[in-house]
Amino acid sequence: xxxxxxxxxxxxxxxxxxxxxxxxxxxxISGHHDGELIARTLQLLNITPLRGSSRKGATAVLLSAIxxxxxxxxxxxxxxxxxxxxxxxxxxxVALAQRANLPLMVVNFKANTFWQLKSWDRxxxxxxxxxxxxxxxxxxxxxxxxxxxxxxxxxxMRTYTI
Numbered sequence: 001x002x003x004x005x006x007x008x009x010x011x012x013x014x015x016x017x018x019x020x021x022x023x024x025x026x027x028x029i030s031g032h033h034d035g036e037l038i039a040r041t042l043q044l045l046n047i048t049p050l051r052g053s054s055r056k057g058a059t060a061v062l063l064s065a066i067x068x069x070x071x072x073x074x075x076x077x078x079x080x081x082x083x084x085x086x087x088x089x090x091x092x093x094v095a096l097a098q099r100a101n102l103p104l105m106v107v108n109f110k111a112n113t114f115w116q117l118k119s120w121d122r123x124x125x126x127x128x129x130x131x132x133x134x135x136x137x138x139x140x141x142x143x144x145x146x147x148x149x150x151x152x153x154x155x156x157m158r159t160y161t162i
Contacts, residue, residue, distance in 0.1 A: 001074060002105045003093045003153070005161055006081040007121035009038060012107045015134050016076065017045045019105075026050050026068045026075050028061055028092070030082035047076065062096060069100045079153070084120045087158060089150040094141055097149075101142055104153065108135040108160040116162070124162050135160035 002025075004012035013027070026048040029035045039049035050068060052061025065075045077093040080086055097104050110133045111126035126132055139156060141149035 001069075001093065001097050001100070001102050002076045002107055003079055003157070004076070004107045005087060005121070005157060006078040006084070007086065007119075007123045008108060008161065009078065010123065010125055011109045011111075011132065013042055013045055013047060013076065015109065015136065016105070016107050017047070019107075019136060020074065024048075024071075024073045026065070026073045028052065028065060028075065028077050031057055032082060035082065048073070050075070058092070062092065065096055066100065069096075069102070079157075080121065086121050087154065087161070089154045091146065091150070094146055094149045094153065097141055098146070103138050103140045103142075106135070106137045106139060106153070106157055108157060109133060110135070110160060110162055114162065122162075133160075 002016050027042050029039045029049040029051055031051045042049055050061050050064045052058065068075055079090050079093045080088045093104060111130050113127040113130040115125045115127065117123040144152065
């Protein structure tokens with residue numbers, strides 16, 4: 001499973017695909033009309049969208065994610081999506097990782113120069129020709145209590161973010 005902040009969706013899926021070229025992958029994407037753009041973009045990277053979010057269709061999308069994992073897919077999640085607050089940690093990523101007994105791959109980046117939108121997630125768009133530092137780490141939260149795991153993930157993810 002892979003997790004990234006919502007505001008880093010411009011680069012993080014590309015990084016993940018580079019690291020896991022042949023891994024069958026799906027991603028939990030909001031069922032909202034804004035999610036359609038993200039879903040179509042991820043399909044270009046051969047990432048299958050699972051539509052739903054923690055606010056709408058949470059149970060159905062988590063069941064789809066569990067089925068996807070059983071079918072050999074990795075699942076990508078933005079724990080602060082689809083509407084925030086920014087850099088918050090919903091239960092979904094931790095619950096799914098613990099239920100499937102899988103580690104989480106955190107994927108973040110820092111760009112030296114970038115534009116940052118005034119949206120809730122402060123979406124980051126690296127400027128052309130900038131240097132981008134990529135961060136990824138495999139974390140095991142299987143033996144932690146849910147709240148402890150969420151806090152640990154949030155701390156690790158905030159270490160390498162803008």
